[in-house]
Amino acid sequence: MISGVPSGKFSALLVITILLIFWNVPLFGEDLSGKLIRIDHVVYNIDGNTRVNALVKDLNWEYGRVFSSVYQLDSYLQKQRQTLINKKVFQTVLTSYHIIKSEELIMDVEVTVTLEDSWTFLPIPVYTFDDNLGLVMGLGLDYKNVAGTLTNFKLTSYYSDLKSEIIADWTKLRAGSLFLDLRFNQLWETIKTADSNGNVDLEYSYIQTEFRISINFPIIPSLQYSARPILRWPYAYNFIYNSTDFENSQFTLTGTVPAYNHFLQWDSVNWIGSLRQGINASIENQIEYDYQKGRFVSWVDSKFKTYLYTPVISYNARISSFYYYNDFKRNAGDRLRGILDYKLDGDRGLYLNQSFPFNAVSIEKIGDLQISPFIDMGFVKRRNEQLVKNDIQYTAGIAIILFPAILSSFSLTMDAGINLREPGETEIGINSLLYF
Numbered sequence: 001m002i003s004g005v006p007s008g009k010f011s012a013l014l015v016i017t018i019l020l021i022f023w024n025v026p027l028f029g030e031d032l033s034g035k036l037i038r039i040d041h042v043v044y045n046i047d048g049n050t051r052v053n054a055l056v057k058d059l060n061w062e063y064g065r066v067f068s069s070v071y072q073l074d075s076y077l078q079k080q081r082q083t084l085i086n087k088k089v090f091q092t093v094l095t096s097y098h099i100i101k102s103e104e105l106i107m108d109v110e111v112t113v114t115l116e117d118s119w120t121f122l123p124i125p126v127y128t129f130d131d132n133l134g135l136v137m138g139l140g141l142d143y144k145n146v147a148g149t150l151t152n153f154k155l156t157s158y159y160s161d162l163k164s165e166i167i168a169d170w171t172k173l174r175a176g177s178l179f180l181d182l183r184f185n186q187l188w189e190t191i192k193t194a195d196s197n198g199n200v201d202l203e204y205s206y207i208q209t210e211f212r213i214s215i216n217f218p219i220i221p222s223l224q225y226s227a228r229p230i231l232r233w234p235y236a237y238n239f240i241y242n243s244t245d246f247e248n249s250q251f252t253l254t255g256t257v258p259a260y261n262h263f264l265q266w267d268s269v270n271w272i273g274s275l276r277q278g279i280n281a282s283i284e285n286q287i288e289y290d291y292q293k294g295r296f297v298s299w300v301d302s303k304f305k306t307y308l309y310t311p312v313i314s315y316n317a318r319i320s321s322f323y324y325y326n327d328f329k330r331n332a333g334d335r336l337r338g339i340l341d342y343k344l345d346g347d348r349g350l351y352l353n354q355s356f357p358f359n360a361v362s363i364e365k366i367g368d369l370q371i372s373p374f375i376d377m378g379f380v381k382r383r384n385e386q387l388v389k390n391d392i393q394y395t396a397g398i399a400i401i402l403f404p405a406i407l408s409s410f411s412l413t414m415d416a417g418i419n420l421r422e423p424g425e426t427e428i429g430i431n432s433l434l435y436f
Contacts, residue, residue, distance in 0.1 A: 036107070037073050038109070039065065039111055040063075040100055042061055044113050045112060046115045047092075048115065048148070050089075050117055051148040054149050058083070058150055062076075073097070077097070086271055088144070088271065092114065093113075093114075094114040095114070097111045097112065098110060120408070122407065122410055123141055125139055128430040128431060129428065130429045130431075131340060133161070133162050138159055139157055142154050142432075151171065151172045161190075164187075166186040168183065168184045169183050170182045178215060178216060178218075182213055187208045191204055194343045194345075201244050203239075203242075204239040206237045208232055210230065210233075211230070212228055213228065215228075223265070225263070228260070229259075230259040230260070231258055233255070234252070257288055257290070259287065264283050264284075265280070274403040275314050276309065279305070281305070282303050286298065297326045299322060303319070305317070305436055306318075312358065320350075324346075325347075329349065330342070332344040332345050332380040335378060336393055336395050337395055338419045339419050339425065340427060344380040344393075345382070349380035354376070355436075365405055370399075375395070375396050378392070394420040395419055399413055413433065415427075415435060
């Protein structure tokens with residue numbers, strides 16, 4: 001009994017309060033059971049610079065679609081939320097809805113999307129060490145969601161003794177229902193290859209300028225085809241050493257080299273915090289014409305990646321392969337962490353990469369520190385060589401990855417791997433890209 005309130009009055013007050021609560025249930029959680037539901041319109045509450053018209057084009061809401069239950073509507077809204085989360089440019093993504101009109105069999109709802117932009121303009125000084133390139137110094141700029149348009153711009157410039165590069169990428173540009181990506185690349189590179197004993201048998205340098213445009217065609221949700229016309233100009237070849245069975249001219253291209261690259265990709269990978277879940281599969285082909293030798297050069301590269309998420313430890317795997325026609329892949333050790341890239345080259349290869357990531361430290365306002373042990377294996381062969389057991393390479397190691405909470409689009413990775421066939425050989429790399 002509440003002191004100072006007569007029992008009769010208190011009982012009446014209690015009954016009235018209960019009636020008011022039940023009478024006003026729709027104010028707190030509207031009853032949609034047994035009704036069909038339709039999205040009438042969407043309202044955006046944006047804390048930041050993201051433009052509503054960019055969101056409208058990207059989310060492509062299915063206005064007029066009739067949902068048979070609340071669960072079906074919730075599933076659809078979760079899919080739209082995940083589309084925005086996967087962009088890694090928002091600090092907060094929320095959706096809600098309420099009834100604005102009710103008829104006998106159908107209810108129209110207003111959906112509200114609440115967003116908080118993350119900081120995505122990142123000048124990135126480059127000062128790292130890579131066992132393949134040595135000391136790498138430069139400056140980069142990573143600007144996602146440019147001026148709130150959901151397009152991305154990235155400028156990378158760096159210098160090392162063996163490779164220097166300037167890359168400018170502008171991606172996710174809209175052209176009606178299509179997406180366009182633009183790239184400019186200026187490259188100065190020293191190429192090395194090794195013989196079967198791991199000794200350098202070829203070393204030369206060259207310069208190359210390249211322009212590329214990608215036209216991306218959505219086919220169905222998660223499936224996309226990309227057409228990429230390319231023009232490149234390799235020049236200024238300088239041969240330092242060649243003990244192979246081929247003349248220097250076999251490794252050069254001169255003049256304008258036109259190429260056509262195309263790419264089919266299935267991508268249903270979703271981010272869950274700093275971890276991922278889903279499947280990504282792709283096949284890529286490039287065809288170019290070598291005017292100097294009067295021949296076509298072509299290659300095919302395929303990848304299948306799967307990400308299995310659990311709150312304790314996750315499992316990531318990638319199976320990939322390549323095949324070259326009238327050419328060979330240089331630096332083919334790039335998919336084996338623990339083997340220097342130049343020590344493998346050939347016209348065909350097959351790899352399996354496995355990682356076991358988990359968040360060792362996770363602080364809400366600070367970020368995640370992720371540890372990812374890995375095991376890699378694979379082989380690379382030259383034309384007409386038979387595959388034997390000793391050709392299969394095995395490596396293992398650990399990756400440490402930092403995901404700052406305030407920078408949704410940024411991560412910093414350090415990989416350290418060891419060649420299990422030759423334990424004296426190691427490879428260390430530090431960069432701002434995830435390995436796969």
